[in-house]
Amino acid sequence: MRSWWTWCPTSQGALQNAEARILSFIKTKFEDTTVQISNNNKINTVCINTEMGKRHIPLVMMHGFGSGIALWVRNLDSLSKSRPLYCFDLLGFGRSSRPRLSNKAEIVEAQFVESVEEWRKAVGLNSFILLGHSLGGYLAAAYALRYPSRVKQLILADPWGFPQRPTTSDLSRRPRVPVWIRAIVFLMQPFNPLAILRAAGPWGMPAHAFVSVLV
Known part of the structure; x- marks a missing residue:
């Protein structure tokens, strides 16, 4: 029996096995596949009831920050009863590719939106109902604004x-943020907030479970 103090191992194989254990709770037959997009990137995708074809409008689901396909595991059976259903790991999450993204917000948003559009073309969907949660909700809205003809309904x-970026006059009326808080924010900017889970070592699994409960 492996000691609890053993360093928490991570690898694509371990990630795939963990995802498979979670997805095993889905009762409906599904396909776990990889969709290739540009720059040799791939998007991990789960498809259910795709044989319904064009008779019903498909539902596409986009997860939030620090999450992935498995977020939806308790919803997939019921939501796929009357229509094709697709959910996927956003770039940088789950088993999808982790490309280097821009550090400029507008460009990053465009990179995510275009990756979703490339995924749509590769899967062969004409239009669909788009559901987004948390960060996925933000990106779903951004996608719908960029490609309105593809989104039948947005959830x-x-x-x-x-909010809109404040003007200089707005900033002058706001309470001044203490220097120590601004210093902490500045120092934390280069770091991925989920990196602590990767560095948690023997506490990795309990810490991840705790974060999963919060999410």
């Missing part, structure tokens, strides 16, 4: 949102 579940 946003606890979506992210960003």
Whole structure:
């Protein structure tokens, strides 16, 4: 029996096995596949009831930050009863590719939106119902604004949102943020907030389970 103090191993194989264990709870027959897009990137995808074809509008589901396909495991059976269903790992999440993204917000948004459009073309969908959760809600809205003809209905579940950037006059009326808080924010900018899970060692699995419960 492996000691609890053993360093928590990570690999594509371990990730695939963990995902397979979670997806085993799906009762409906499904296909776990990889969709190739540009720049040799791939998007991990689960498809259910695709044989329904054009008779019903497909449902496409986009997960949120720090999540993946497995987020939907308790919903997939019921949501796929009357229509084809597709869910996928966004780039940088789950078993999808982890390309280098821009550090500029507008460009990153465009990179995600275009990856979804490339995925749509590769899968062969003409139009669909798009459901996004959290960060996926933000990206789903961004996609719908860029490609409105592809989205029959847009469903946003606890979506992210960003207010308009304040003007100089607005900033002068806001309470001044303490220097120590601004220093912490500046120092944390280069780091992925989920990196702590990767570095948690023997506490990796318990920590990940705790974060999963919160999410």
